Amino acid sequence: MSETASQPRRPRVHYGWIAAGLTFVTLLVAAGIRSAPGVMMVPVEAEFGWSRATISFAVSVNLVLYGLMAPFAAAVMDRIGIRRTMALALAVLALGVAATTLMRTPWHMVLLWGIVVGGGSGTIALVLGATVVTRWFDAYRGTVMGLLSAATATGQLIFLPQMAMLVEHWGWREAVLLIAAAAAVFAPVIWLFMRDRPADLGLWPVGATSAPPPAIRAGNPAVAAIVALRDGMRSRDFWLLAGTFFVCGLSTNGLIGTHLISACFDHGIPEVKAAGLLAAMGIFDILGTTASGWLSDRWDSRKLLFWYYGLRGLSLIFLDLAFGPDVFGLWLFAVFYGLDWIATVPPTVKLTTQAFGRERAGVMFGWIFAAHQLGAATAAFAAGVIRTDLGDYWLAFVLSGLACLVAAAMSLMIGRKLGPQPVAEGAAA
Structure with a gap:
């Protein structure tokens, strides 16, 4: 159904909230898949005799593809639709994850977990949340993006x-x-109930006061993504956003998400208790990221990023002191780090939309997210090498913390240009 200039019907529950809920569950399943290496590393090392560095290499390939797929996935969503992209990605993940139970050599793990699972999960990464939010919401964008980010x-x-x-x-x-079954079960749900745009149901976005411009069907997704990268590389803000998000991935998914359980195991903490620490981070990240979305609707996103990266850096520098027999310090770290884990996403998405506009926000955030995953891959592999060579993770924690302090300073430089600034799109929301 095409959009008209008149106000469309107002359903009691706008379908945008249903689309956001379906996206939340999809990102939740993808997050469960991405977190699996944390609990797989020690038993795979014990069964096959592979070193942490070898296993970390497969994980780093996964993280690189997870990031590099994002801008192309955004272009694919513009071309074939969000619904088809989500359902196809979940089906690929279900097959790829299940096939890892048959691996016997390191290259099997690189192929299956690194390439197949990395590519599938990258198709439904946070760029999916950014695309859904910009299409379905004019109001509450920061809050909804915070909720979708918290799905991880x-x-x-x-x-x-x-x-x-x-x-x-x-x-x-x-x-x-277990996680392969979750992806297989939810793929047909997405196919049946997800919709690409409000116009498909004769609606405007949530909170819209005028009809959005007609949807522009993208051409070749690869060409559209490369053109966006070319344009982004000419922008100082793009490099600042990509650089700070590189550090975000380095200090979360790459280091803590991949190696915290192994670091706990090195200090005599059982895997189940260590996994509980990451789960506790999940609880508090729901609060922290949702609050960050609310704050990004109201406060300067650059200052929010400054505090997020600065406090995260300090916590990583002193993390090694938290490994003790009473585990109290680790639980304190889990609470604090959980609140800060993905709090960087809503302000980063908002700054990306301000810098590049609503229509290009998805694909541009895709490239910025690619930098996030390059950082994650760097930390995943480098921390494994440091652990193999030095016998502990102390140096990896400290270097990551220092990188966060640099990112905090970079955050204050985003959008600082000479001359008048363009009005941020969606500022009224």
Whole structure:
């Protein structure tokens, strides 16, 4: 149904909230899949005799593809629609994750977990949330983006403890089959109920006071993504946003998400208890990221990023002191780090939309998110090498903390240009 200039019907519950809910569950399942290496690393190392560096290489390939797929996924969503992209990605993830139970050599893990699962999960990364928010919402964008970002933490909360218990009592294969089944079950749900745009149902976006411009069907997705990268590389703000988000990935998914359980194991803390720490981070990240979305609707996003990165850096520098027999310091770290885990996403999405406009926000955030995952891959592999060579993770924690302090300073430079500034799109929301 085409959009008209008159105000469309007003349903009691706008379908945008249903679309956001379906996106939340999709991101939740993808987060459970991405968190699996944290509980797989020790048992896979014990079964096959592969070093942490070898396993970390497969994880780093996964994280690189997870990031590099994002801008192309945004262009694909413009071309074939959000619904088809989400359903196809979930089907690929279900097959790829299940097939990892058959791996026997390191290259099997690189192919399956690194390439297949990395590519599938990258198609429904946070760029999916950014695309859904910009299409379906004029109001509450920051808040909804905060909720969708928190899905990655909720995935840890739901899946990690169960996977850790399965690993302890049955084995790592049963753990990965759990998350493969979740992706397989939800793929047809997305196919049946997800919609691409409000116009498909004769609606305007949530909170819209005028009809949005007609949808422009993208051409070749690869060309559209490359053109966006070319334009972004000419922008100082693009480099600042990509650089700070590189550090975000380095200090979260790459280091803590991949290696915290292994670091706990090195200090005599059982895997189930260590997985509980990551799950606790998930609980508090739901609060922190949702609050960050609310704050980004009201406060200067640059200052928010300054505080997020600065406090995160200090916590990482002193993390090694938290490993003690009473584990109190680690629980304190889990609470604090959880509040800060993905709080950077809503202000980063808002700054991206301000810099590049609503129509290009999805694909531009895709490239910025690619930098996030390059940072994650760097930390995942480098921390594994540091642990293999030095016997502990102390240096990895400190270097990551220092990088966060640099990112805090960079955040204040975003959008600082000479001359009059363009009005931010969607500022009224």
